[in-house]
Amino acid sequence: AQSVTQPDIHITVSEGASLELRCNYSYGATPYLFWYVQSPGQGLQLLLKYFSGDTLVQGIKGFEAEFKRSQSSFNLRKPSVHWSDAAEYFCAVVGDYGGSQGNLIFGKGTKLSVKP
């Protein structure tokens, strides 16, 4: 079955430090990949997406992600973290068969804490 794995449940970084959140997916063809952010009590906001083309994708709020087919990864990065980035981050892939076809399959999420 298709799946998305976010190996890190919780990450803490210092403000101003760089950030990388990991995402691995299982998928047969070229995946459609997304990163969403969820602040406490809020819905999910789209940070960026990858469908095809340039494997380095720029998103909102200074985030970027790189698609690496050989590693089945789509890691999210930010060069300098701000306190307002503290939130939960979800990686997702579009399902390609069964009940998930055309719908998003989410990872379990990574909670980001930012130290002053």
Added chain:
Amino acid sequence: DSGVTQTPKHLITATGQRVTLRCSPRSGDLSVYWYQQSLDQGLQFLIQYYNGEERAKGNILERFSAQQFPDLHSELNLSSLELGDSALYFCASSDSRDRGLRNYGYTFGSGTRLTVV
């Protein structure tokens, strides 16, 4: 404001009861998706509607049902509620089954937090 409106924001009800969650999609969006977010299962796709018709079903229990009305708003009905149904229920919308997703991704509402006691 994402443009997707969900009501109510919070709901507390007893086991065995029935509740209805409502979602108004972003203006112009034809597709509505329902997701359940719980601590143990994470975000799970429940069901999708496109322009009033059911298009896809995910991990939706038989006790749950949904519909999309001519004005495109959607309702998720949860019946015979159990403690384990306590979760955050999200609605998302996109402008079509395929093209909207690929161009924009979903737009999510802020969710309805259901607590079953």
